Amino acid sequence: MLEQARRRPELDIGWILGDLESVSREREFDFVVMTGHAFQALLGDDELRAALGAARAALTDGGQFGFETRDPLTRASESWATETPVEVAAGAAASMRMTRQVRSVDGEIVVFASTFDIPVGSAPRHSDSTLRFPGADRPDVFLAGAGPAVAEGYGDGAGGPPGEGGPEIIAVARRTPA
Template identity: 50%
Template sequence: MVDRLFSDRDLAALYDAVCAGRPDFAFYLPLVMSARSVLDVGCGTGDLLHQARAAGHPGRLCGLDPADGMLEQARRRTDVEWILGDLSTTHWDRAFDLVVMTGHAFQVLLEDEEVRGTFAAVRAALTDEGRFVFETRDPAARAWGEWTPDRAVEVVDATGAVVRVANEADPYDGGDRVSFTTRYTSPGWDGPRLSRSTLRFLGADEVTSFLAGAGLTVEAQYGDWLRQPLTGTGPEIITVAARGRGQEKGATRP
């Protein structure tokens, strides 16, 4: 089931404002611009592909997302291909030079079979020289410790109303999954709107093992958006993988 913050059209319309200033696009956008054909898995509001087309990308740009609320925002730009669904409902054969999963979309894959199926579908979609780039939060950084109401942000919706957005993580039980509630409140509403989410936190070795099982080879892994090495303390595990090629000299591992 798609989380309410993605499926609800009003909440989805707030997503880009809540994520304003996100640092990952400075990393991903040059990769997109250098690839002839790009698939953005879990594209959300499509902001990355919007920016690529606005910057003059001449080739195929395709966004895939299971949330119709998010795709309603994405479809404001019509010169990009938008598909409602996920990699279990679609299939491509060597169609894309680059596949990306941004915004920690990888972490919604909660079960091993979901990860295996996603990676197998990504490999099938890649051209022989294609690359797969995605990120997950390093569990060692314990990002959920900052998902507290006192770190709420305020954004303005399409009517000019101020909306307060706050996350509150459930008590951590020591596993690889963290659940949390996102609460949206606004003075003009009858009451708060709540969305429940669960994310999975896998380490670099686990990610690499799943990739290898799908026939994908790690070219590099980074610990932040400035391409610093993995340190084992986070905040990110950013992975560049290829379809069956050997690991390149200089690839960064823990």
């Protein structure tokens, strides 16, 4: 992702790969983003609070923090319990086939396995994952405890309203002055 972003020299943005919890960044950034549903990989409340607190500390006053999580109301993981592969065209050169199988569900925690054929017909690759599907109100609750206040919310990448059947909860929170 960073390699792609750095190919856009017309953007006046400094891209940094890093973990805010492992390095102290105090009021350095105007915008911090957590992508790829990484919010869902924070499985425990303490881990989530620490990550959100680190994001807040890194923001300048008025700085923004953006992230997305799957909307739990769409119950996306229920469709993962199928053996039917999903095929994704990856341009003229290749395509990909993926299957997911849910191993267990314990409250908000979903453990699943994915199998990828990239390109289709090649030796499959396997990945085991665990994600948290917090309730629709939980991101706001955790953000309120960490300090940034939600300024904008969307239900999909096109800017649709949250909670109306969109697959995502996309939040942009703003650090208010101390």
